[in-house]
Amino acid sequence: MPLRLLLLRHAKAERGDGLADRDRPLAPKGRVGARLVGEWLAARATGGELHVLCSTSLRTRETLAELAIAGALDRARLDVEEGLYLATAASLLERLRRLPEPADGDPGAVLVVAHNPGIHELAVALAGEGDRDAYERLRAGMPTGALAWLECDAAPRALRPGCARLAAFATPRALADERGLPL
Secondary structure, eight states, X not given: OOEEEEEEEOOOBOXXXXXXXXXXXXXXXXXXXXXXXXXHHHHTOOSSOEEEEEESSHHHHHHHHHHHHTTTTTTEEEEEEGXXXXXXXXXXXXXXXXXXXXXXXXXXXXXXXXXXXXXXXXXHHHEEEEOHHHHHHHHHOOOTTOEEEEEESSOGGGOOTTOEEEEEEEOHHHHHHHTTOOO
């Protein structure tokens, strides 16, 4: 079974007038968008443990809270790490390479909740093949709340550019449009 890498940009945040960047909360639109992505993810859960790596910013942690409400974080192991706050693609890749090897041989799934431009650049770099339409949408940009679902046959320590297949690319706007919901 391939390693499933779920790369998520935090949901839409408030501008944060007077707040430090890391203290910006989600906007109401961001909460709705994160919940939609969480429901989408929960409907596609493939079992096994989910290892979550999350930036320490308030907006990333609140994005995770909305995913949990939607049922997407059942059986999740959560690591909130300062090093993921505004991390570059290279830093995110290095962190993924340090993931422990699974004892049972099933690499399971890893969800990274972080920030642009690093999360977008990492998703584009890892995606070597897969759904062409999804890849073109991913290359065009990773809006707030967007999730790139990648699958890779390599062990975490062997992750490298082009090693993964982009299985899906979901955005809050597209999910709302599919359901006829305002966003």
